[in-house]
Amino acid sequence: MANESPAAFYEIMVTDEIFQEIADCTNIFAENEISNKESSRLIKIHQWIPTNHSEIKKFFGLIMFMGIVKLPRLTDYWSKDAILSHPFLERIMSRDRFQTILQMLHFSVDDETNKTDPSHYTRKLLDALNSNFAKYFSPAEDLFIQKGPLLFCGKDTQTKLPKRTRLVKLCSAPGYVCKVGLFVRKNVGAMNDILVNTVMTLCSDRLNKGHTLYTDDCLTNVDLARKLLENETHLVGYLRKHRLQPPMEVTGAKLEAGSFIARESYDGITVMKLREKEVSLLLSTKHSAQFASKCTKSGKNVIKPQIIIDYEKAEEAVHLCDKIAETSSTCTLLEPMKWYKKLAIDLLLNIAVVNALTLYKSMTNKNIQIVDFRKELVVYLCQKNTNDQEEETTMAEPTLEAIKHKLIKKVGPVRLNRRTCHQCYKDKTKVMGRMLAKNRSPKVATYCENCPNKPFLCLTCFNKTHC
Structure with missing residues (x-):
């Protein structure tokens, strides 16, 4: 091609x-x-x-x-x-x-x-597009999952709990959306399971292939990291401190500016808390608590955790995709x-x-x-x-431009053939209502012979609608 x-x-x-x-x-x-x-x-x-x-x-x-x-x-x-x-x-x-x-x-x-399932409206369309997206593109090693804005917010007719629907996208460099899915939240208590199932379903075609999955703080959790490790896939992302799975030794630590604390589990999950300008909580199954230098746009070399450096690099694919779509x-x-x-x-x-x-x-x-x-x-x-x-x-509907219109005077006495101008009455009804529009619209004896229903029109309205 x-x-x-x-x-x-x-x-x-x-x-x-x-x-x-x-x-x-x-x-x-x-x-x-x-x-x-x-x-x-x-x-x-x-x-x-x-x-x-x-x-x-x-x-x-x-x-x-x-x-x-x-x-x-x-x-x-x-x-x-x-x-x-x-x-x-x-x-x-x-x-x-x-x-x-x-x-x-x-x-x-x-x-x-499917009244209780809001995702059925676009399920067939999503499946057809995802099939075409995966057919012509082989994604890179680093994949990024982005959680979109809220699409639907209502109540489940059975549980009466809030039901929220969001769009999630699996992106790869250089700004290609590999797969699109819907995140449907029905139960507050099972929020962690819904997040894990949503990500695993979205990445079902990319598991056991050595990919590294980058997620934002909304989707990252320890249970998801263990699930992905079982399928030979790494997870890197920011973490919310109110999630209960990370060790309290890390999440509850009080740090001074420029300091950090990190712990690694027996199965290779690293959780790091870092305080620079803001406090950041990170999770990775690919990195340890190692640092590296990065050159900024101004040309300065700064020391950052390798987790953040790789995360920002993978995030560029999503930013490029969103920037192109917004234009x-x-x-x-x-x-x-x-x-x-x-x-x-x-x-x-x-x-x-x-x-x-x-x-x-x-x-x-x-x-x-x-x-x-x-x-x-x-x-x-x-x-x-x-x-x-x-x-x-x-x-096809007949268009006014395809017909040659002509304003004709109705045969007979004018006082008996006068009718309200159709277009004037229509315009004034929007402003002053039907009663006033009926009294204030001019009455004429001319009509358009080729228009449907042969409406009576004054000369001004005839030129306005046909010229």
């Missing part, structure tokens, strides 16, 4: 089968919502048209475009204003269609049978939505893009900025698929 385009690398990360699965789940969810009378009264989906994988690709392409071109409101992307208007979006998809797909977007078909990321206007939709968008348009960019740079030896890489992907996602051309024509 030395001569392939960015779209080819993204296509092996997110295949057409994944987009087709999203389209199928979205159609099933929309049909269920339409059949639900209570939901159908609140949601304007009575004219829902089934989508396909080609339109879903365009939908995600528009979200990626919104991450590159920032506007204050979502509706501004389809504005007729000369400053805010973007003809690119209008050619791809209408505003109403975009909002309808966003409202119906779904990734699972088993909602009723020109997805649209921030989509924040007020369901947590699993935000997670899926992050997986498809951030993590998968960063992995595709990493492979592209390593295979082609070309240095490309993430913004330019995303621009290439927007063109790929929004392009017209010739295989689905017939299907798209049947589901």
Whole structure:
């Protein structure tokens, strides 16, 4: 793939089968919502048209475009204003269609049978992406597990305890995400077991291969270190002092500035407490209490524990991955939505893009900025698929630009044919309500013959909506 385009690398990360699965789940969810009378009264989906994988690709392409071109409101992307208007979006998809797909977007078909498990919403998507991530990249010796921000917080219907869901990523240099998982916390008392099971599940494909696993203070504990040692995998990370497994001789020691204390167990687990500017508690199954010199950015040589030096080196892969993802990321206007939709968008348009960019740079030896890489992907996602051309024509909505509109005066006496201007009434209803808008909107005898329902319009509104 030395001569392939960015779209080819993204296509092996997110295949057409994944987009087709999203389209199928979205159609099933929309049909269920339409059949639900209570939901159908609140949601304007009575004219829902089934989508396909080609339109879903365009939908995600528009979200990626919104991450590159920032506007204050979502509706501004389809504005007729000369400053805010973007003809690119209008050619791809209408505003109403975009909002309808966003409202119906779904990734699972088993909602009723998995009400107590929040992870089912994106489980199939996670499995498909993880399979593709592992297929084309061989990670380095050092791996870093990062615990992401809180995605979901609710209560378990059975235990009534808080249930929290977070994203955890297994990263490798030079900024590649090898695997993604969900950390679901259901029981406060079994917190230690949940942490161990989450890490062991995430690293199941990397065990017994001589890797060194670096974790933050949220995931590091002695039980996890012993589990990994049984599978020939090292663990290095910061440790929280309230964890009860480390020796109290180390965690409870009072140190002066520049001093440290360390103890090593019979099975090779080293716990070190160090006081520099701050007090740090470290755990490692790979190091002992040895120190080494490190050159800082200012050119000074400082003496640090070898545990910290190796930890900071492995952490650079995560920082690079996050830095690339934050640059020109997805649209921030989509924040007020369901947590699993935000997670899926992050997986498809951030993590998968960063992995595709990493492979592209390593295979082609070309240095490309993430913004330019995303621009290439927007063109790929929004392009017209010739295989689905017939299907798209049947589901495409007629656009106003494709029709030649003409303002016509209704035949007959004006005083009998006058009606309220449809657009003026619509605009004023948002500001002053229906009663005042009905009285203050002008009445005209002209209408647009080619518009659906032939609405009555004044000359100003006709030019505003059709020119």
